[in-house]
Amino acid sequence: MDDDHVFKALADPTRRLLLDRLFERDGRTLTDLESDMEMTRFGVMKHLRVLEEAGLVVTRRSGREKLHFLNPVPIRLIHDRWIDKYTEGPASLLANLKNALEEDE
């Protein structure tokens, strides 16, 4: 819900790796993710919790298992808030310049 949590969650290479793993194959159990990481079960669990608090991972129960899903929406919101703002200005200036030059021809 808040940008601080997302930035904090993304500021760790292990957590970014976990997100990449879910990007490759979504909806995985802790045991399955753990097999892909050189880390203890407890370590993976701890990182998943931070990702879940930031809203980057959403969990769903499926029978007796808890599946972890990548939720990229908070990253998109950071993009909207921080990237669009800075790319739009120069891009529109160039578009205006192009229009002005082409009108002169």
Next chain:
Amino acid sequence: MTTTTDPATQVYQVFIKASPEKIWEAITTSGFTVRYFHGAAIEVSPERYLSHGPDGATWGDGPVFEYDPPRRLVHEWRSLYDADMASEQPSRVTWEIEPQDGEYCKLTVTHDQLGAAPKTAASVSGPGWMFVLSGLKTLVETGTPLTGTGLPAGVSS
């Protein structure tokens, strides 16, 4: 070792500062959807989910399985805007709106039963639903849509 995964399901979540009624309206009425859902005019009744592109083409037309305003909506999904995807098996979309503390609602979108629809799954994953939900949040919270076309892959403006 268990290797259980569920690639036939995608889950997306976003917190929106608005009432459940407002979010429900934004999901089910075309006046809102054209401004954030890839330009699609979507109308949802208790029976039917209908989506039309800007040129009037049918982008979606399927049954509604659950209609419980302003909390829960479940409908069939078929990507009719692309011939390859349209020929795949239908999948299912569930919208859940849960009020939170502090005027926020948690909106969860679960797109499942995608096992027999790999092209559709690839198309809606990542930028697909992500763009729709971030656009929905921005529109409902600010009254102004995001910039950019946000058209789904395979659709030209």
